[in-house]
Amino acid sequence: MKVLVPVKRVVDYNVKVRVKSDQTGVDIANVKMSMNPFDEIAVEEAVRLKEKGAATEVIAVSAGVAQAQETLRTAMAIGADRAILVETNAELQPLAVAKLLKAVVDKESPELVILGKQAIDDDANQTGQMLAALLGWPQATFASKLEIADGKATVTREVDGGLETIALTLPAIVTTDLRLNEPRYVTLPNIMKAKKKPLDNVKPEDLGVDVAPRLKTLKVAEPPGRKAGIKVPDVAALVDKLKNEAKVI
Amino acid sequence: MTTLVIAEHDNKELKGATLNTVAAASQMGGDVHVLVLGSGASAVADAAKGIAGVSKVLLADAPHLGDQLAENAAAQVVAIAKDYSHIVFPATASGKNVAPRVAALLDSAQISDIIAVDSPDTFQRPIYAGNAIATVQSADPVKVITVRTTGFDAAAATGGSAAVENVEAVADSGKSSFVGREVAKSDRPELAGAKIVVSGGRGMGSAENFKILDPLADKLGAALGASRAAVDAGYAPNDWQVGQTGKIVAPQLYVAIGISGAIQHLAGMKDSKVIVAINKDEEAPIFGVADYGLVGDLFTVVPDLVKAL
Numbered sequence: 001m002k003v004l005v006p007v008k009r010v011v012d013y014n015v016k017v018r019v020k021s022d023q024t025g026v027d028i029a030n031v032k033m034s035m036n037p038f039d040e041i042a043v044e045e046a047v048r049l050k051e052k053g054a055a056t057e058v059i060a061v062s063a064g065v066a067q068a069q070e071t072l073r074t075a076m077a078i079g080a081d082r083a084i085l086v087e088t089n090a091e092l093q094p095l096a097v098a099k100l101l102k103a104v105v106d107k108e109s110p111e112l113v114i115l116g117k118q119a120i121d122d123d124a125n126q127t128g129q130m131l132a133a134l135l136g137w138p139q140a141t142f143a144s145k146l147e148i149a150d151g152k153a154t155v156t157r158e159v160d161g162g163l164e165t166i167a168l169t170l171p172a173i174v175t176t177d178l179r180l181n182e183p184r185y186v187t188l189p190n191i192m193k194a195k196k197k198p199l200d201n202v203k204p205e206d207l208g209v210d211v212a213p214r215l216k217t218l219k220v221a222e223p224p225g226r227k228a229g230i231k232v233p234d235v236a237a238l239v240d241k242l243k244n245e246a247k248v249i
Numbered sequence: 250m251t252t253l254v255i256a257e258h259d260n261k262e263l264k265g266a267t268l269n270t271v272a273a274a275s276q277m278g279g280d281v282h283v284l285v286l287g288s289g290a291s292a293v294a295d296a297a298k299g300i301a302g303v304s305k306v307l308l309a310d311a312p313h314l315g316d317q318l319a320e321n322a323a324a325q326v327v328a329i330a331k332d333y334s335h336i337v338f339p340a341t342a343s344g345k346n347v348a349p350r351v352a353a354l355l356d357s358a359q360i361s362d363i364i365a366v367d368s369p370d371t372f373q374r375p376i377y378a379g380n381a382i383a384t385v386q387s388a389d390p391v392k393v394i395t396v397r398t399t400g401f402d403a404a405a406a407t408g409g410s411a412a413v414e415n416v417e418a419v420a421d422s423g424k425s426s427f428v429g430r431e432v433a434k435s436d437r438p439e440l441a442g443a444k445i446v447v448s449g450g451r452g453m454g455s456a457e458n459f460k461i462l463d464p465l466a467d468k469l470g471a472a473l474g475a476s477r478a479a480v481d482a483g484y485a486p487n488d489w490q491v492g493q494t495g496k497i498v499a500p501q502l503y504v505a506i507g508i509s510g511a512i513q514h515l516a517g518m519k520d521s522k523v524i525v526a527i528n529k530d531e532e533a534p535i536f537g538v539a540d541y542g543l544v545g546d547l548f549t550v551v552p553d554l555v556k557a558l
Contacts, residue, residue: 016512017377026381038494094349095358120493122376124361129319129349138424139319141346144487154428158487159342160441160496165428166318172424178477178494179487214358218371219384226519229540231531235553238525241541246523248445248502249469249558 001148001170003046003055004110005080006101007039007062009071010121019222026220035071038116040078041176044183045146046114047079054148057081059108063092063100069199076194077186083199084108088211090204094122096211098130103207105135110171112153117142117175128175138168142177250279250369252335253307255326256297257343260287260315263296265442266339268403271300273396274337275404276366280304282333284416286325288315294413301405311418316427317343323350324419330355330391334369340395340497341441352393359393360385364400378493378516398441399499399520433486440489443472445502446518448491451478452507452528452547459484461551462506468558474498474518476508492517507547510535527551 011017012032020027035043049055060075062068063086072083086100105113118125132139140146140155144163147154153168158177168174186194204211232238242249252274257264267283274281283297286309294308309325326347330336336351338344340362352359364382365373371386372394440446447466453459459479466473475485477492491498493516503521508514510526510533518524519538526539527550536542543550 011377013513017380019381026377093358095353095356098353118494120378123378123493124359125345126349126352126359126361129346130353130359132319133323133350133353138422139346139350140425141319142342157342161488162430162432163487164316164430166316166425167428168425169423179481214387214389215360216386216388217383218386220376221382221384223375223379223382223519226524226538226540229524229536229538229542231536231542231544235543235550235557238541238543239554239557242502242523242525246502246540248523 001055001112002057002059002108002110003049004059004061004105004108004113005042005046005075006113006115006127007043007060007071007075008036008119009033009062009064009068010036010119013037013120019220023219023221025217033067035074036116036119038118038176040183041178041180042114042116043075043078043080044181045176048181049148050079059084059110061086061101061104063088063097065089072199073194074186076197077190078184082197085199085201086204086207087201088204090211091213092211093213093215094124094126095130095214096209097127098134099209100204100207100211101131102134103209112148112170113173115173115175117177128173132173137171137173139173140166140168141175143174144177144179146174146180250334251332252277252279252281252337253333254281254283255336255338255344255347256283256285256293257339257341258285258287258290258293260290261292263293265403265439266341266398267297268300268406269398269401270337270339270396271302271404272401273363273366274335275302277335278369279334282307284309284326284329286314286322288312298411298413299407299409301408303409303411306411306413307416308413309416309418313421314418317347318425318427319346319350320422320424321419322347323354324422326351327354328419329416333391335392335394338395340397344395348393348395355391355393357389357391357393358387359395360387361395362397363394364397378512379519380512397497399497433488437466438470438472440472440474441496441498443498443500445469445471446474446498446500447471447504447506448474448476448508449479449485449506450476450508451482453479453484456484461548464555465551468555476514505535505539506551508535509533510538
């Protein structure tokens with residue numbers, strides 16, 4: 001079974017981004033970029049499936065600027081066998097990415113696609129579900145446990161109020177939640193090996209996909225700030241403030 | 250122009266998130282209809298017809314719609330989508346699961362987690378863990394939207410008098426099936442809708458220690474929450490997690506105990522009306538957003554606080 005893992009290059013999760021003064025977006029020039037944390041979990045899960053013998057090949061795919069190659073090399077250092085970059089400088093929104101991924105799936109025919117549940121930059125939480133819809137495949141989002149057996153994926157999902165388990169007929173789409181696994185650290189020898197693994201480069205036009213943004217961003221603004229708070233010396237002062245000043249208890 | 254709201258429910262009760270979603274939908278202009286899809290869910294439809302501002306309730310009732318499987322739920326929504334200009338879901342686990350599938354089937358670019366409606370085609374939504382607010386405009390004929398429920402006041406649950414209309418259920422996709430559910434039992438208020446939330450972080454030290462928050466939550470009638478660090482360490486269950494990738498809350502009072510205040514956590518609670526932080530590290534970033542901060546050892550402060558209340 002082939003497994004396809006889409007990965008996204010995003011601003012590192014520890015960076016606090018700043019809004020540009022002309023309100024056209026956030027300033028991501030010269031900030032540290034990394035693989036989206038949920039995608040690391042997706043790559044790790046695919047590699048574990050391969051190590052268990054459930055998967056034969058793991059293909060990492062990314063869409064975006066040329067530098068996304070670094071993200072794909074990271075995926076291959078974790079254990080992906082090869083990678084595909086759909087290179088474009090266009091602004092990519094989830095629907096366009098889902099269409100690009102559908103074209104890649106049509107070519108590669110994987111039986112399982114594992115994506116992160118959301119990217120920490122646009123916080124959209126859409127691409128996996130959209131890809132499932134375009135392919136007509138079943139989906140299991142927010143997975144915290146995944147088992148593959150007899151042409152079926154059995155997935156435990158994190159939902160409001162607890163967990164639920166569903167079974168999907170393969171081929172299928174799974175999106176990862178935080179507790180699915182703990183991604184391994186990439187080691188130097190594996191980073192060196194990853195440099196030799198194949199990385200194909202294609203363009204959206206090669207795949208016949210129109211990636212023009214469908215939503216127009218009119219403005220990006222700072223969120224309203226909170227006014228500075230105070231420190232209270234003890235519990236009595238805290239209770240007094242909450243009762244008499246804030247009146248919340 | 251008519252807006253369709255997909256109800257959040259468990260086949261027995263209509264969930265509060267639906268009321269906030271109806272409130273957001275009312276700002277999009279035109280009539281508001283509510284779709285209840287489920288199994289044996291007529292009580293939910295009866296509750297939905299009472300919501301102020303709702304002019305019609307559609308009920309699609311069939312055994313295979315009972316577990317909210319995305320394949321069947323999305324097909325059901327798409328089957329009636331042609332009559333609507335906006336299709337709106339609450340940004341709950343269930344809404345987030347189904348909405349993008351509906352959007353892609355309609356070739357519509359979904360707008361996630363809106364916090365404000367500027368006009369029928371323009372919406373505000375947070376990006377980068379809430380560190381920026383984007384204003385986006387959609388030209389799609391059918392706009393598919395999920396609503397951050399804490400961004401809108403709840404519509405009144407009574408006062409409406411909509412008619413309930415039955416909708417023919419779509420066939421079962423047969424591609425997925427429901428296996429089981431583990432529901433976390435709790436007598437406390439639901440985290441997302443609670444007026445007061447008491448949250449613990451890594452500073453709690455253990456699952457055993459987390460229990461010292463129980464009497465405080467009891468006294469305040471609060472829901473319990475947790476940071477990702479506390480959940481990952483096994484101190485608290487998953488569904489207590491407050492943050493960018495957990496629940497988004499905006500209670501009257503949020504008490505953060507032993508939580509440092511990483512940006513991912515702040516994304517889930519910084520719209521709370523009053524924030525209290527209790528932490529022994531006076532440099533912790535949580536003090537940057539707290540209205541009232543108390544530097545001290547939580548193991549003495551929390552019991553003292555319970556006594557003082």
